[in-house]
Amino acid sequence: MIDWNTINEEGLLAPTMAKDFPNLPVVKAEGFFYIGADGKKYLDFTSGIATENTGHRHPKVVEAIKKQVDELLHGPIGIINYESILTLARKLQGILPSPLDCFFFGNSGAEAIEGAVKLARHVTKRSYVVSFIGGFHGRTMGALSLTTSKSKYRKSLPVGAGMTYQLPYAQVSETPHGMDHDVYWSQHVEEDFQRLFDHQVSPDEVAAVILEPVLGEGGYVIPPKAWLEKIREICDEHGILLIFDEVQTGFGRTGDWFAANRFGVVPDIMAIAKGIASGLPLSATVASKELMEQWTIGSHSTTFGGNPVACAAACATIDVLKDEGLVENARIQGDYALTKLQALQEKHTVIGKVRGIGLMLGIEIIHPETGEPNGDGLMNILHKCLDKGLILYLSGNKGEVIRMMPPLTIDRDHLEWGISLLEEAIVEYERELRVGVIK
Known part of the structure; x- marks a missing residue:
């Protein structure tokens, strides 16, 4: 059996392959989900970096x-x-x-x-x-x-x-x-x-x-x-x-x-x-x-x-x-998700621009006071999402853009669930900013 707690210390895998996020031990995947070595299910909105468009193990x-x-x-x-x-x-x-x-x-x-x-x-x-x-x-x-x-x-x-x-x-x-x-x-x-x-x-x-x-x-x-x-x-x-x-x-x-x-x-x-x-x-x-x-x-x-x-x-x-009509589903669900994310943008000052075409959705994270790209803030939010069971990924020159790329099989219920988990993470991050826990 692999000891996941020490695997990185063994140096088996070349460190040039960045483990930027989330470096999550996974034992199985099914549909919209990864199953972690801890037995927890994670809603995967990365699709293997836009690769498993049909979902995991169709x-x-x-x-x-x-x-x-x-x-x-x-x-x-x-x-x-x-x-x-x-x-x-x-x-x-x-x-x-x-x-x-x-x-x-x-x-x-x-x-x-x-x-x-x-x-x-x-x-x-x-x-x-x-x-x-x-x-x-x-x-x-x-x-x-x-x-x-x-x-x-x-x-x-x-x-x-x-x-x-x-x-x-x-x-x-x-x-x-x-x-x-x-x-x-x-x-x-x-x-x-x-x-x-x-x-x-x-x-x-x-x-x-x-x-x-x-x-x-x-x-x-x-x-x-x-x-x-x-x-x-x-x-x-x-x-x-x-x-x-x-x-x-x-x-x-x-x-x-x-x-x-x-x-x-x-x-x-x-x-x-x-x-x-x-x-x-x-x-x-x-x-x-x-x-x-x-x-x-x-x-x-x-x-x-x-x-x-x-x-x-x-x-x-x-x-x-x-x-299964997945190309059309990508357009329909993508348009819906973009509308939901734009609504989040109106409510949360840490969200800058929101962009989307089909199920390629980008959410910029910014410093609410300066409007500058905030890669550190993005990583904070991604880790909070992971704790809640949602996997998203980063992009952008400063690592400031959340990449949301769920599989094209995604349905409305799981899409809304993922977006709600993202909002929960953003709310927690903003609260920490207000009380000075983070800067």
């Missing part, structure tokens, strides 16, 4: 995994072919926006990003990539060169080697008073690109522009539709490929199959992962057949990517999302 996904394990456990796609990977490709064709219909399967979101950038550079014969400040694209060296959600991720690592440029991500809350969000940010990003092209890199040297259509770790920031449309227009004008990082936004999380559908903007290349297989490691770099056919045979490969068990889980995941 019976149809588990059944598909067991069936596949009995038939084929590993299949290096470079040597053999198998049914689950081909079935998955067809199912993905049915939910992705046209013309995204060809797939390179990997194991993780970072791999999908690496593949996307590699494909763009190969096809365009150009070197540079433009990303946006606040974006998170992974921690492998190529993906890290595009990641700017926190500077600590890049510390002491000479990533990028001058091959990437960053522009500001649209922040609707910073729109000047009286100006239309769409008009302002459309003009803003056009000026940003023009400045970049005039002073730093010629557009004919830029292979791709990559962005999260909704910032994930950057704080669940939702840009105006016109901002994305203008970026699409600029890319088309200069022959630059547009990459959407839909690792976190995909598979119903935003209330549509993909954020690209929600915003009506189709990229040339998409990176998908997380919710694809209900917790099993799987990802894909996605593009049109026309684009993929320009990727020289053998210039990219994988041993474990597109594992038959993970593909079987992904096929079942897509079926569950369809059959």
Whole structure:
């Protein structure tokens, strides 16, 4: 038996893997819940960091995994072919926006990003990539060169080697008073690109522009539709490929199959992962057949990517999302939750901005007197929630944004219960502030 009280002292796991929150010993998971080693049930509003969109251990996904394990456990796609990977490709064709219909399967979101950038550079014969400040694209060296959600991720690592440029991500809350969000940010990003092209890199040297259509770790920031449309227009004008990082936004999380559908903007290349297989490691770099056919045979490969068990889980995941109406449920429950959280914002001075699209909900925690981001306050609230049996997670550059990302199976009763537990924690935190227990 494992002694959970001493496990961290043994030093078995590399400390670079941050145990920022909650480092909770868990023995089982079911539906909306983790069951801790202490026997306590915890309502999980993290979905494995937006991965188990069908909830923990959905019976149809588990059944598909067991069936596949009995038939084929590993299949290096470079040597053999198998049914689950081909079935998955067809199912993905049915939910992705046209013309995204060809797939390179990997194991993780970072791999999908690496593949996307590699494909763009190969096809365009150009070197540079433009990303946006606040974006998170992974921690492998190529993906890290595009990641700017926190500077600590890049510390002491000479990533990028001058091959990437960053522009500001649209922040609707910073729109000047009286100006239309769409008009302002459309003009803003056009000026940003023009400045970049005039002073730093010629557009004919830029292979791709990559962005999260909704910032994930950057704080669940939702840009105006016109901002994305203008970026699409600029890319088309200069022959630059547009990459959407839909690792976190995909598979119903935003209330549509993909954020690209929600915003009506189709990229040339998409990176998908997380919710694809209900917790099993799987990802894909996605593009049109026309684009993929320009990727020289053998210039990219994988041993474990597109594992038959993970593909079987992904096929079942897509079926569950369809059959149980979970994509629509994400939109309905997400809209309801956003309304409830906005009501909390009106009542509690420690809550700053509240944002949401589908079941991607962000709640900023601020110092009530200064309005500044308050990461310490957020952690205090998260620990209080954990004590009450609710698991939430953090995001934002200062760790100031609560990420609420329940599974898409969530019902109204459990959603309201989770929000009520969050409010109880906030009330307790505010009381401690008032009496001077904390500052």
